[in-house]
Amino acid sequence: MEKTLCHYHPAQPATWRCAPCQRHFGDCCVPLNADAQDDYPRCALCNGQLEFLGAANTAQPFWERIPKFFAYALQPGPLAVSAMLALASLFMPPSVLLWFVLFSVATKYFYSVIEACSQAVTEAPSLVSAFSGDGFSLFFKQLVVFVLAFVALWLAADFDSEALYWAVTLGLLLVLPASIIRLALDKTLGAALSPDEIGQVIKAMGWRYLVLCAFLFILWQSPGWVTYMLASGLPKVVLMPVAAFLFGYFSVVMCAMMGYAVFQYQGALGYVVDDEEGRAAFPEAEYLRRRALAEAEIRVKEGQGCQALETLKTALTRTPEDIRLNERFHQLLFGLNERQRCLHHLHHYLPLAARSDPALAATALLNARQLQADFLPDDALVCERVAAALLDRHKTREALSLLRNLHQRFPGYPHIPRAYLLAARGFAENLGQIEPARQLLAFIRARYPQSPLIDEVATMEATLERLARV
Ligand SMILES: [Zn+2]
Ligand SMILES: [Zn+2]
Structure with missing residues (x-):
């Protein structure tokens, strides 16, 4: 007998089956609810009860x-x-x-x-x-x-x-x-x-x-x-x-x-038993989250993008701050070319990602720029954090565009010196443009002479001076 594998994850052994849909699922696709152990899991496609295959596919070979x-x-x-x-x-x-x-x-x-x-x-x-x-x-x-x-x-x-x-x-x-x-x-x-x-x-x-x-x-x-x-x-x-x-x-x-x-x-x-160890089950909230992610992935792989969006949307109303759910939702909207919905969701997603995972925020911003060439976040701190993440990925022009005229766009923002120091580094280190970097440093010096970053400004000015002479 050959091992049956998850239809959606060919590296995972199958543990469940939906006969009407003719699909096998691994544990990867069927999270269990620890708070309702007796509930039989349901098929992500037809919502029918799944049939348990036992440990036949997960068991270690006897030798x-x-x-x-x-x-x-x-x-x-x-x-x-x-x-x-x-x-x-x-x-x-x-x-x-x-x-x-x-x-x-x-x-x-x-x-x-x-x-x-x-x-x-x-x-x-x-x-x-x-x-x-x-x-x-x-x-x-x-x-x-x-x-x-x-x-x-x-x-x-x-x-x-x-x-x-x-x-x-x-x-x-x-x-x-x-x-x-x-x-x-x-x-x-x-x-x-x-x-x-x-x-x-x-x-x-x-x-x-x-x-x-x-x-x-x-x-x-x-x-x-x-x-x-x-x-x-x-x-x-x-x-x-x-x-x-x-x-x-x-x-x-x-x-x-x-x-x-x-x-x-x-x-x-012709019969079914489970390992004694039992399968991993999750507390209700984590279970719902995992189930939504698994179901959305299954829907996408079945070519049912709209249903996947619905699944994630429902999950997001329960936990609007969940980064994984938001990230999946964003990628899906972007992938389906849902321009308006994607831009709308970015207002919520970008600040969240900038806070908890700037690398994701950088990806989201690059996506946003493809939908709308002049897209700018409407928060100064988000601009600064995403710009730093973009600089790390050598997306210098995109990063600098987020920091351009920050003091005019957000006059009340207290971290203008820090943001412009970042921009000066972007110009000097990533682009090798010393002149704009110097202008930014001069601007900090003139406008914010009391800034605690003034020492760093001085150090960088000295470095740029040396580079200019070479
Ligand atoms: Zn799977
Ligand atoms: Zn089914």
Whole structure:
């Protein structure tokens, strides 16, 4: 199964779907409301309820989580089950019935691990849970599967063809994990033996199923190898419980891996679960803001600019000072060539941006100049701040045009010396024009001799003097 991605953000995995609109959405496009957790999110296009896809597209591949499976089996529950097997190998009388009981308890436990992991439960089932509830018959059902597998092998061996024998062995090894997964999920022998149901598991995982089989095969061999390596140094009385313990431990690791593989491919297997961590949800105000931004982006990408404007306008009536919303609104008006609305909005947006993000204000002013060549903000401080941002971007002429005749346009503005010092720098440093810079400095000196900036004026005059001589 390939990952499904957000229709609007091809780098983001899809977590929601609108069937009527035939659109997939990632978390990027569907913010959640922390103050109304039970509300199902709605489609930004048709306002219908979105369908949750679970974590199928966001889940980490199982082969990247190998250490986590080993850690999983170190929890109290799995360790207790392994210890129980070790103790039984030492002390249990050789009664077939007792061993059947023990194996049916252990099998039930292993299958509960597959089930828990397929639902992304990080805590392993407890030992006690292996003795209660139903599911003891799983062992016998599994036994039937194994017996049938052996019968197949035995028949294959009868044909006197080595190739056939190995083909059947390999086939069984490849089919068994899927059959075990089916038994763990459906708990019926029919499902564990049905080629359809087993095929569905294999098909859902595709070639990654082979990766799973390879890992399981290695894990299956591991307790045997460890026991073999210990065999030379240890007496049998120690070796038996060690082997039984390792069998229990590695079985849990294998089951955790199979369970997680099911979790990862849940979508293709036809059911939906979410990560335990849960998804990020935002307080009401932040949620509304994010939702408006996401919806506007979706509308724009669908070519529905007017609806995007409406969405942002509604959001702006709630939070008129929000810089992101205003910036999106401005860019959209500009992009849609809504000249009058854009110029009107600039009266509100430009002072806001000049206050909180001058770089955005510089962009807005350049946009405004394209709509109206002689556009000027009607506030002196805004002019000064935007001019500084424009100078930083080497838009010197635009910057200087904002500062031109500032003392006539805004006679009451107290920061004329500071603004003209800025303009003098623009002339001298960006344009290399020393004469107009000198005139501006002379103007400050003549008109505002008490200004605290007079020292800076003097320093700059000296610099310009030196430059003029060169
Ligand atoms: Zn998205
Ligand atoms: Zn829809």
